[in-house]
Amino acid sequence: MAYYDSTASSSTVWRSWVSTDTTASTSTSGTGDTWYCWTSNLACSGTTATTISNDSVWHTWTSIDTAPMTVLGEPCVETEEELQGRRRREEESRKREEELRKKKSMAEATARELLLDLIGEDQCKVYDETGRLFVKGREYDYVIKKNGGVQRIEKDKIIDLCVHLKKRWQFPDTDNVIALKLMLENDEDAVNRIANRVAEREKPDRLSLAACL
């Protein structure tokens, strides 16, 4: 191997190792030569490298147009058409939700009218305020809660029951209250048989206010 360099630098040995041209000479060589060789085809096949910066390897690693590399993801830019489409879908979704909310509200108002027929204006006001309806069964008393659940009031304890209309979510809350009121007044045993017992606790000195007859 005949290799010499007039301005030997610490990188010359690397150049020797990686260069196929062992007779090459170079006049100026930066400390980035080795990296340049590793990353540049030119340096490995050529005989001289004159200007090499220390960050050339980083440039190679990170620049799209100088070397093949993996780019993780592209910036997502929405076209005008896509933007319009998204806005249209959002608006449609908002309208559907609003329509559903109105329907539920109307259904609840209709159910309340039916309850009003059953328990009268005064008690309906209490029901509006408390969301509870007191029902007298043959054996026990009950409190039906508008937002779900029934409390069975026994001599010294309260039993929380979970019982409701099948597919309850389809019905307004007050329909559920009406159904349970009628069922408890007529077939208390059947309701207690169907209901799941959720919890049991001591009966408080005073029960919460509820609409009653």
Place this chain on the structure above:
Amino acid sequence: MGQLSILNDKGDTKVIWDPSNEDEVMAASDQFDALVEKGFIAFAVKKNGQQGTQTKVFDPEAGKIIMVPPIQGG
């Protein structure tokens, strides 16, 4: 006038009949039977809190009847 209130997602749907009108009574009776077959329970009710009474046969003179879908434990 008789009234059948069927509980549903709209609150309820009402079917009204005139007890002296045979066709209307027949239509209401058919609807009553169809719902009972589906598992609905019928309650004849009075106004202002008087307890409703479960009924299994359609009575055109019952006044107001509420049809309740089946219940289940949660």
